[in-house]
Amino acid sequence: MLRSVGRRLLLSVPLLLGVTFLTFLLEALTPGNEALAILGTSADPQQVAALSKRLGLNLPFYVQYWHWLDGVIHGHLGNSAVTGVPVATTLNSHLAVTLWLIGGALVMSAVIGITFGVISALRGGVLGRIVDVVSLGGLAIPTFWLGYLLVLLVAVKLRWLPAVGYVSIGSSLGGWARSLVLPVFTLGVGGVALVAKQTRDAMLDVLSREFIRSLRAWGLASRSIVLKHAMRAALPNVVTLMGLYVVSLLLGTAVVETVFALPGLGSEVVLATSQHDLRVIDGASLYFTLIVVVVFTAADLLTAWLNPRIRSGR
Numbered sequence: 001m002l003r004s005v006g007r008r009l010l011l012s013v014p015l016l017l018g019v020t021f022l023t024f025l026l027e028a029l030t031p032g033n034e035a036l037a038i039l040g041t042s043a044d045p046q047q048v049a050a051l052s053k054r055l056g057l058n059l060p061f062y063v064q065y066w067h068w069l070d071g072v073i074h075g076h077l078g079n080s081a082v083t084g085v086p087v088a089t090t091l092n093s094h095l096a097v098t099l100w101l102i103g104g105a106l107v108m109s110a111v112i113g114i115t116f117g118v119i120s121a122l123r124g125g126v127l128g129r130i131v132d133v134v135s136l137g138g139l140a141i142p143t144f145w146l147g148y149l150l151v152l153l154v155a156v157k158l159r160w161l162p163a164v165g166y167v168s169i170g171s172s173l174g175g176w177a178r179s180l181v182l183p184v185f186t187l188g189v190g191g192v193a194l195v196a197k198q199t200r201d202a203m204l205d206v207l208s209r210e211f212i213r214s215l216r217a218w219g220l221a222s223r224s225i226v227l228k229h230a231m232r233a234a235l236p237n238v239v240t241l242m243g244l245y246v247v248s249l250l251l252g253t254a255v256v257e258t259v260f261a262l263p264g265l266g267s268e269v270v271l272a273t274s275q276h277d278l279r280v281i282d283g284a285s286l287y288f289t290l291i292v293v294v295v296f297t298a299a300d301l302l303t304a305w306l307n308p309r310i311r312s313g314r
Helices: 002-029 034-039 045-055 061-073 087-123 125-140 143-157 173-207 210-217 222-259 265-275 278-306
Strands: none
Touching: 002 061, 002 278, 034 045, 061 278, 087 173, 087 222, 087 265, 087 278, 125 173, 143 173, 143 222, 173 222, 210 222, 222 265, 222 278, 265 278
C-alpha cells in the first residue's frame, strides 16, 4: 500500500509540471497583455512596453515559467499584477470555500448515490429503472440552470435559504450551513447520478459472482453478505469514479461560485481571467492540481483498504 502511495506521489511531480507549463503556454497563446489590462486600452504604447518589461512579459514564456517555478520552489507564487497582493495570500483566503463545496458535494454523492445504487441493485425492477432515469437526468441538467432555478424557487419564492453570499464557519455555524446548502446541492446532483449508476452496476456484478452464492449456501444472513462482502468488493470501482469526479467538481465550482456569489477559487479565477491577472491564474492551476493529487492519493488508500490484494502488494 505504501508503495502504491509513493508511486502516486512520484507521478504527481510530472503532473504538476505538465499542468502548470501548459497553463503558461496557453497564456502565451491567448490574445491580450497583462500590462495593457492594467493600464487600460488608452495607455501610451511606451508605458505599456515599459510595464511589460518590468513585469517580465517581454521574455519568452518558457523563461517566464522557469522564473515562476523557481519562485514556487522557494515558497513564493509571485504577486498579483492588479492588486499587488501575494498570490498565495489571495488564493488561501478563497481556498476554504472551494474545499467546503467539493467536500460537501462528495459526501452528498457518496451517501445518497451509494444508498440508491445498493437498494436498486437488491430490489431491481422499477426502482432500477428509476435509478437509470435519475442518473441520465442528473447528468443532463446544466449546473448553472439548476442553480438559478433553486435560487428562484427556494431562496426568492419560498425564502427558506439565502440566495447568494457566504458566511464563514467561524462567524456563525448555522449561517455557514445555510449558505452552503443550495451550492452543494447544485454541485452534487450530477455526482449522485454517477455514483448511483456505478454502485448499482458494480453491486449487480458482485452479487452474481460465485463467492456470493457460496456465502448464501453457507447460510450467512443476507444483510451480512451485502454489507460485509458485496459492498466491500463493489466499492473500489465507486471510489475510483469519485476520484475522477473531483476533476469535474473543480470545473463546476467556477460556475456554482459565480451563480451563488461565493468567494471561492473558481470565482477568483474567473475574475483574474477577466483582468488578465496571469500570476493568480498560474497559482490557481497549481492549487487545483494539488487538490486532485491529494484526492487521488486518498482514493488509492481507501481502495487499498477495501481490497486486501492491493493492501498486501499482490
